[in-house]
Amino acid sequence: MTENTAGEPRGDVYDWYRRGVELLEAGDSAAAAQVLGHAQNAEPASKSIREALARALFNSRQYADSAATFEGLVEENPSDDYAHFGLGLALSRMGRHDAAAPHLAMAAAMRPTSDHYTGALRQVRATLKAREDMQ
Template sequence: MDERDERVDDGVGGGAGGAVGGGGVPEQQRRSGDPAGDVYEWFRRGAKLLAQGNPAAAEQLLARAAAAEPASRSIRESLARAQFDAGSYAAALENFRTVALADPSDDYAQFGWGVAAARLGDFESSAEHLALAVAMRPDADHYRAALRQTRATLAARAGAFGPLLPGAPGYLEPPRGRASGQEPGTTAGPEPTGERDRRDG
């Protein structure tokens, strides 16, 4: 996914989830195996790993941060980006969806919801959320490109560009059997007339 400017203005480290004193997790509540530092540090390190192209490692840190600060949209959005880049599209969709439902005017969350839905094959939902993102930010080329691609896929599935050719995504083999002039139980098509004529002649 395209990179997004970090947003740390929604109370990362100072809201719900049991954090104290500037985002730290109380020592008595820290589970064994938690990474060193506080929630804000987990968020910053996770965002850095994501920017460096390590989405799986970023996802681990950001998931810890999101568990500690479930109301933070910045953490959840970064987690969704890491999950998307790591190929966990269903998890990414749920986190983008959570951010978008909390703030329907968040164009990037709508975009993320749309592209994650497309990766999962739900092009109707994808088109809906990508259209919202484009309406909010019509100048974003990558938003418009994603919407065009989703709409083209929907049109192709509806047959707007003619029949799909063999080998194309979504192509279905024609039915076999009586409808295609074959005898029941056979799989080969009718033999060419020329072959029959040569044998009979």
């Protein structure tokens, strides 16, 4: 994607969002995060842009930024199970398992049929138990 003179990708915000999601789905998470960052700066209230950005940040191992973005989504809508799940995963990857567990538990409670949610919760709880047993 070429950039215009202001350093922004060509097109409008929707084009940036679509391109960012395409990059994310193609596995180029770092490039997706860049494009989606431009989209978020232009439309900071867009939930879909922020969620895609949080995913791109997570997949490019920018866990603190991903957690901050997911946290904003949770604060805005506490019943967003995916935002709780993403926040819990990002916190877990940062080694903050105590902080991750409640968010993963909330996501699993809201969507108990999700193997991803319940599996992540089991893993974090097992890590916490193993650490407790070592002390």
